[in-house]
Amino acid sequence: GAGVSQSPSNKVTEKGKDVELRCDPISGHTALYWYRQSLGQGLEFLIYFQGNSAPDKSGLPSDRFSAERTGGSVSTLTIQRTQQEDSAVYLCASRPTSGGHNEQFFGPGTRLTVL
C-alpha cells in the first residue's frame, strides 16, 4: 500500500517568504508527527497530532511555525517569514495509533532551502 507522502520534495525560497509543507499520512493512521532534521543532525520533534485531540506543539521553535491537520488526515506545516536557519529537511511520520507498540512510518521529507 501507499506510504507516507510529502510535497514538495524540494523547496527553495527567499528569506522572509512563507512556505507550506504538506504531509499525507498512511490511510487510517491516527498519529502524525513532524520533525526537522538539519544537515548531519538528529530528529528534532516539532509537533504531534493524535486523532481529534489538541496537538502537542511543544517542539515548535517559534511562533513563525504552525501546523494543522484537517479531517484527521492531511497535515500542513506552515513557516512564516522564513529565515536561513529554517533550512533543513522536514520529515513527517505517521503511526496506526498512539500505542507504544506501534511502528512509525516516515515520509521521504521536504528539503527546504532558505536563501
Place this chain on the structure above:
Amino acid sequence: QQPVQSPQAVILREGEDAVINCSSSKALYSVHWYRQKHGEAPVFLMILLKGGEQKGHEKISASFNEKKQQSSLYLTASQLSYSGTYFCGTAAYSGAGSYQLTFGKGTKLSVIP
C-alpha cells in the same frame, strides 16, 4: 526528554561487532530502533516492549531493560550495508491513552572494507 545515545559515532571494518546504547530518564513502555541512510528517510528496524525482551533482525539484535530504562542495539559481523545513522526512539506514556515517541540524536555507523 530526549533519550541519550552512545557512542555518537563509530567506524567498523567489515565483520566487526558494535554496540549502540540508548538510555532515558523516563519510565518507558517501549524502545524503537531506526536506521537512516544518507539522503533517505529513517527506516524501522525493531520495537522492544517492556519485559526485557530481545529481538533480532538479520544479524542485528537488541535488548531492553525497562528497570534501567536502557536499550542496546547489537550489530554482529557488520556488513557494508549496515552503514548509516541509528536512532533510538523511546515511547513513554503522555496521558489520555497516548504514548509520545521521542528520538535520540543518533549514532553514525560507518562500515569500511
